[in-house]
Amino acid sequence: MRYQLFSVLFASTVVSAAETYDYIVVGSGPGGGPLAANLARAGYSTLLIEAGGDEGSNPTYADIGNFIESSNDEATRWDFWVKHSEDPARELKFKHTTWDTGDGTFYIGNDPPEGAKHLGIQYPRAAVLGGCAMHNAGVCSLPQDSDWNHVVNSTGDKSWEAPNWRKILKTIEKNDYLPAGNPAHGYNGWLSTATQDGAWTQNDNSSGVRILKKFTQLIGQDPSAASTLINNDILGDYPNKDQISSLYSMATHSDSKGKRSSPNNYVRATLADPAKYPLTLKLHTLATKVLFSNTSAGMAHAPPRAIGVEIMTGPSLYKADPKHVPGTKGPITQVYANKEVIISGGAFNSPQLLKLSGIGPKEELAKFGIPLVKDLPGVGENLGDNYEGSIMALSTQPLNVGLTTAIFRTANAANKNRNIYTWCGGFSFEGFWPGYPTDYGPNQWECAFVHIGPKSQAGTVKLVSADPQDVPDINFRFFENHGNQDLLEIVAAANLAREAWAAAASPAAPFQELHPCPGPLGKSPNCTDQDQADYFKLQAYSHHATSSCSIGADDDPLAVLDSKFRVRGVNGLRVVDASAFPVVPGAFPSLPTMMLSQKATESILEDAKS
Structure with missing residues (x-):
């Protein structure tokens, strides 16, 4: 049995081209999900777009001890087949390298059957409300202070200084393992934390x-x-x-009863009060590109401004989805933002969407006939783990x-x-x-x-x-x-x-x-x-991809974002997810990315008032 949150907000409904919100957030994972909920709770009409469905009531996802089952589950799994090097011979020596046998099964190892197609190294991501925070083991750890201070040193933005991030942790945390009143922790946030x-x-x-x-x-x-x-x-x-x-x-983002705590819970709690919080959720919706106007505020020669997102609606549209049927497409429509578009697709999909929208290395975009909006050589570079x-x-x-x-x-x-x-x-x-x-x-x-x-x-x-x-x-x-x-x-x-x-x-x-x-x-x-x-x-293996749209200094040719998550050279567009980190944040990026989401919320709301 599949557990789904059925709603009129499902993206199978074709929307009008005039559908407009204050903010559009693409991606509901640790970066985008909390951000969309925060913006709606601040009173702004917000559209949250998610390519997958909702499994928040499914015990495979809701019980954090089932993380092996959830990360293997085709219901939400996106299979990225990655490389660790440019050396084909080295790649074939990875003992868990994966092959498509052609009969609907995989071969794992270094002696594939004749005719098998080499896929690469599996890097599963989650297409589901809550993103990868719904299929991970939930391990929580904090970055080194130097990881936060890296942004201070490169951009001069002192709001990134390490002590300020303790305040952010306390804002989002609902500590479930220490007596109330511990000054290092928060007890009224949306994210439960528990220990072993x-x-x-x-x-x-x-x-x-x-x-x-x-x-x-x-x-x-x-x-x-x-x-x-x-x-x-x-x-x-x-x-x-x-x-x-x-x-x-070991701490995890779960409660003392072993129930997973993730952006899924926070988004669903926000949706539960539509009269108070103007949040709209579109599931099974693939963002295909960001839409731009040629001028900003009517001024000639102003930077291009993000005004909306083109979307394709339907389940399993992305080819990383093992349930994708070749040739399947969905209806394409547009949705619009009065204020900003925020991309939160993660370290793989955020740079892809920027490039599809005309933002990235001009030579790469020209190769595929994509009209250039802004030449940003760093989009898709600096990928770390x-x-x-x-x-x-x-x-x-x-x-x-x-x-x-x-x-x-x-x-x-x-x-x-x-x-x-x-x-x-x-x-x-x-x-x-x-x-x-x-x-x-x-x-x-x-x-x-x-x-x-x-x-x-x-x-x-x-x-x-x-x-x-x-x-x-x-x-x-x-x-x-x-x-x-x-x-x-x-x-x-x-x-x-x-x-x-x-x-x-x-x-x-x-x-x-x-x-x-x-x-x-x-x-x-x-x-x-x-x-x-x-x-x-x-x-060696990995599953903590970051930094492919990294924050950096004004004079850094590979910097994609400024310290307020704004995409350089355009207006009305930000990236808020693990791709924004200039360096890999500590040992596990899930909690740091949820903290990053709160930091971005503060930056966006501050700009909205100016």
């Missing part, structure tokens, strides 16, 4: 606790305090927090413990800040492919790593045609700049985890490592730092 139970750490005789204590020692903390440290507030406000290596309690990897093993018997979550600095880090976020436990996560993950049975044991502060943001999002239903070409160009440094930092994290696991003792030990050094734990002859770096260079 650390009671399992009280059993000093378990192999899992022995590993935990050794891990605690290796990151520079007192092992006897491990059961206390594991309850540390990962979203807390500490002096010099970015330099503190410690255990933490956290590198992710893992060390996986099989224990002799199940450890039956909870998660160990830590943020720490490896000894070889490039600066004084922490550079690794890890979570360890009896699970399997090795990236994405159709039907992921591999289940290694009850004895599986893993530490998964997110590398913080990647040195290389050389990825690109490029058009393959002028057809808005086509999927762009996406290449992350992993490790292209300063790659060896990043690789060795990831290797150092794996070495630390391996050393901690050696403390397990019987009955869980000995461990049999599956990767990156197959064989008895710590005894593989091919486990040098270089051996492991070679492995991670081929097998």
Whole structure:
């Protein structure tokens, strides 16, 4: 059974060309969904456009523990097939590379059947009300202060200074894990946050606790305090927090009952009071281009102004949708904005929509016959992501413990800040492919790593045609700049985890490592730092794409946006989503993007009053 929010607002209804709102927001994910709700709550008529449907009442999405099922679900999944490099031979060595067999099934691996078509590396996105915040694991962490201050240093806008972002967190947060009154947190916002139970750490005789204590020692903390440290507030406000290596309690955007909290909830709550909040939602609606006028306020030679959006209506119109039927199109109409158009399609679709609308590198647009509105070479450039990897093993018997979550600095880090976020436990996560993950049975044991502060943001999002239903070409160009440094930092994290696991003792030990050094734990002859770096260079994965429409300085030729999210060289157009970050924000971008949405709300409302 499908769970849908049936409404007269469904985009299957053909609209009049004169349909006009104050604001149009394209995309309902962590950037666009909260922004649209905020603008409506401020009294402005707002249209929110979403290419997918609504699964907010579906337990597969509403229960955050079902994130594996939701991210695999064809009901909302968009499959982007990305590359990690320009080297075809290297791409074929990714062990979860995916092939279309031609009979409706996928082959995963490096020995495909004859005639199979190579697709690439799966990068699932969610076409659904709430965006990728509806199919992720909901992990919440904050960027490093230097990530926020990067914008201050490049643009001079002091409103981006790190302390101001604590106020924004408190505005949107509804903390569900600490007593009311904690000055670091908010309790009246729309986004619930909850944490994990650390009671399992009280059993000093378990192999899992022995590993935990050794891990605690290796990151520079007192092992006897491990059961206390594991309850540390990962979203807390500490002096010099970015330099503190410690255990933490993993936080998620969910409530204490395990119900997902996302932009979906906030948008639906806003729609529930139409008399008070003028928000209109169009589902199953694909934005095909932004519409512009040639002059602004009647003045000659003024920059082009965004005045609306062209839309195509119908389900599964975008070719990344596995349910898309080739040749299917929908009716095309226009909707208009009195004030502004805001693009919030994410790191892949926002640059694509800008380019389809005539904003981007002029040579690329000319190649596809797209009339140039503004030459912005940075659109689709600077694509970045956290590198992710893992060390996986099989224990002799199940450890039956909870998660160990830590943020720490490896000894070889490039600066004084922490550079690794890890979570360890009896699970399997090795990236994405159709039907992921591999289940290694009850004895599986893993530490998964997110590398913080990647040195290389050389990825690109490029058009393959002028057809808005086509999927762009996406290449992350992993490790292209300063790659060896990043690789060795990831290797150092794996070495630390391996050393901690050696403390397990019987009955869980000995461990049999599956990767990156197959064989008895710590005894593989091919486990040098270089051996492991070679492995991670081929097998690292990611799912935190950012920065493809990045904010930057006036004199930066690749800057797409100013510090108020305005697209440079045109009026009435902003981009508010993870593509706006100039650098990858910390370890997980979901919460930072929802904070970004609140920051954009304040900028837009301030401009509306001027």
